[in-house]
Structures are given as C-alpha cells and as structure tokens.
Amino acid sequence: MxxxxxxxxxxxxxxxxxxxxxxxxxxxxxxxxxxxxxxxxxxxxxxxxxxxxxxxxxxxxxxxxxNTKKKISSTIAFDTSAQEFLGWHVHLSDELEQQVKFVDHDVSWSMYFTDPDGNPFEITCYEYDQVKQAIYSSR
The missing domain is CATH 3.10.180.10 (2,3-Dihydroxybiphenyl 1,2-Dioxygenase, domain 1)
Structure with missing residues (x-):
C-alpha cells in the first residue's frame, strides 16, 4: 500500500x-x-x-x-494552489473510492464532496489557467 x-x-x-x-x-x-x-x-x-x-x-x-425550498446546510470551501488542487483530486478519489469531478466556474475550479454525515465540502482554486492546462493535457 x-x-x-x-x-x-x-x-x-x-x-x-x-x-x-x-x-x-x-x-x-x-x-x-x-x-x-x-x-x-x-x-x-x-x-x-x-x-x-x-x-x-x-x-x-x-x-x-x-434558498426557500431546500433544507438549509452550509458548505465549507477550502482554497488551495493549482498543484495542491490536483493533488487533492488524486487524494479524494482514492480516499472516497470514487472519481471526484472537476467543476469549472469560469474563474475558478472546484471539487465537491461530503463527509460520512452528508455535510458538504468544497476545495477550490483560482489559479484557473494552470488547472485547466493540467486537466486538458492529461486527457
């Protein structure tokens, strides 16, 4: 391992x-x-x-x-660098045993996941071009 x-x-x-x-x-x-x-x-x-x-x-x-229709919950979003963001993608995909998706917000990238109790979290990165280049060069 x-x-x-x-x-x-x-x-x-x-x-x-x-x-x-x-x-x-x-x-x-x-x-x-x-x-x-x-x-x-x-x-x-x-x-x-x-x-x-x-x-x-x-x-x-x-x-x-x-938000008037859904149960109210708060999402905590962490900021990180492009290099660390890509590292988080690998780490979360391994730890959560599922593929974590990149979400393109036009000026930033995010990944969303929940803890075992369903509490939502986000990891985000504003080094937009570096992440975009890494994502598209790996395809």
Missing part, C-alpha cells in the same frame, strides 16, 4: 449561506458585519448561483444562496 502525503489547504475560501431573501440578507451582512458584494464575482449570482460578499481585506467570503 502506497502512503501518499495529504495535499495542503491554504485557507477557508468561502462558506455557503442559505438565505430566504438575498437582497435583505446582503444589506444585513453589509450593515452588521461590513461585508460587501465582490463585484468581480457578481456574474455567479444569476440563475440560482451565489452572491459572494466579503470584507475589505478580501480575507472573508460568504456565498449567499437564495
């Missing part, structure tokens, strides 16, 4: 927050916590996608999902 080192996680990238009325919640988060919409990611907020808000130093991100 080959023992692989677990790839590094850089930080928590964002946390998914389910809200009933995103415009009301956006105002609350800005007024109470000083979190404002991240303009470069607003395009994600259409068609059920998240409205990403953050602090001034860009070290805290919340992804507000308008």
């Amino acid at each position: 080959c023992v692989m080192m677990i790839p590094n996680l850089k930080s928590i990238d964002h946390i998914h927050i389910a809200v009933i009325d995103r415009s009301v919640s956006e105002k609350w988060y800005e007024r109470v916590l000083g979190l404002k919409r991240i303009e470069s990611l607003v395009f994600w907020s259409t068609n059920g996608g998240p409205l990403t808000i953050g602090n001034e130093s860009n070290s805290v991100h919340l992804a507000l999902f308008e």
